[in-house]
Amino acid sequence: MQLSIVIPLLNEEESLKELYGWIAEVMQSNHFLFEVIFIDDGSSDHSWNVIQELSTQNKNVKGIRFHRNFGKSQALHAGFKEATGEVVITMDADLQDNPEEIPELYELVSKNDFDIVSGWKKKRYDSFLSKNLPSKLFNWAARRTSGVQLHDFNCGLKAFKNEVIKTIEVSGEMHRYIPVLAKNAGYQKIGEKVVRHQARKYGSTKFGIERFINGFLDLVTIWFVTKFGKRPMHLFGALGVLMFFIGFSFSIYLGIDKLFLNPTGRLITDRPQFYIALASMIIGTQLFLAGFLGEIMIRFKKATENYKISETLNT
Incomplete structure (x- = not known):
């Protein structure tokens, strides 16, 4: 298996079929062997019904359903356990991440020998005050504290070697800091790629300003864990x-x-x-x-x- 695409989601029933169709089209045009792993993080809409339908029609679609909402980090943890591809791609389910970026991300990891390649949404279609400005401040603080020089820690579109996601332990709210966790585990080849960001097509964002507050608190945690976690x-x-x-x-x-x-x-x-x-x-x-x-x-x-x-x- 060349690619595992891990997609955590919460109440995204409207976008799932379109997203899978888009992914499948890109994968088939590039002759990739792939699997798509949807992790339903306690959705209250019909997201799980859509995933069931997709898995019945396509055997390369896997579904994991949480008993309730446990958070994105736990969803990624469950998806990483199930992933079998030599390269693992993570992306969001809201159609704001572009599947056409996947072939180049795959090439950077498989051919250029990067351990991780993180997406950078250089041009964003989000509110400046509610998302863009807090995100810039958060990313600046994350770079200074962690030493990992990425512009966009929050970008959901990332590519990993399989051994990386099998080694690191994603828990709590640490999904933002997977590159930092990987660096602490000894994976030093961390790259970045500018990716296209698209305006949300269906529904509304599931994250508010509190995610940046939590992000800074998690940043303090990971700083402590990095420096003193083992001593x-x-x-x-x-x-x-x-x-x-x-x-x-x-x-x-x-x-x-x-x-x-x-x-x-x-x-x-x-x-x-x-x-x-x-x-x-x-x-x-x-x-x-x-x-x-x-x-x-x-x-x-x-x-x-x-x-x-x-x-x-x-x-």
Whole structure:
């Protein structure tokens, strides 16, 4: 199998047949062996009925249906597990990603030996204030924090070597940062291709401004995981030792002052330095224990799937 096309979706019944027909036309004109994996992320419309119909008519269509809405990252995780193609393409189901970009993405991965090629929607058909401007700010912050020099982390159209998507673990809301996760796993050849973006034809976007807020929070998470995910003691332990040292220094100062310099002065417990010392040592101990527990949890961590599949088709 040359290509697996993984498409997560939520309430996109109107676009699915047109999207599959467009993909099939492009694949057949380029003589590709391909499969299309639709992941229905808890749609409340008739999306699953359309996928059932497509899978009955075309054996290269696979369907995965979640019990409820679990999120795009979990949908991609399930699709990646099922993908068998040597190159895996991800794209959105709303017809804003152009399937005619797929052959060139495939060539860049299979012939140019890129691990990942990410799409860049250089010209967008979205509202400037609600989507374009926040997206530019988000991408700038992501580049500075992660070190991965992509212009468009949010673009759903990406191409991967199969071994990349089988190696990385996409969870939470980390679908935006798959290239960063891949880089952290040792895949350094990450490219970018300008792709055509199209105005939404049916329905309305499922994402609001909150996705950028969540994106920045996830960015902080992935920064932490990148730097300290495998060695939490290096952060929490260092901070804990620093705080404990500050508290202990205040304690030594108060002891020396009371015993030798000012024995008839105020009680130690009446001085603000006493509470600074006490709080610092308590916080330092807690931070050190947090790092210690983090190290233990990493060593006993087991991969878990935080979604539930209710139905599959042709899998």
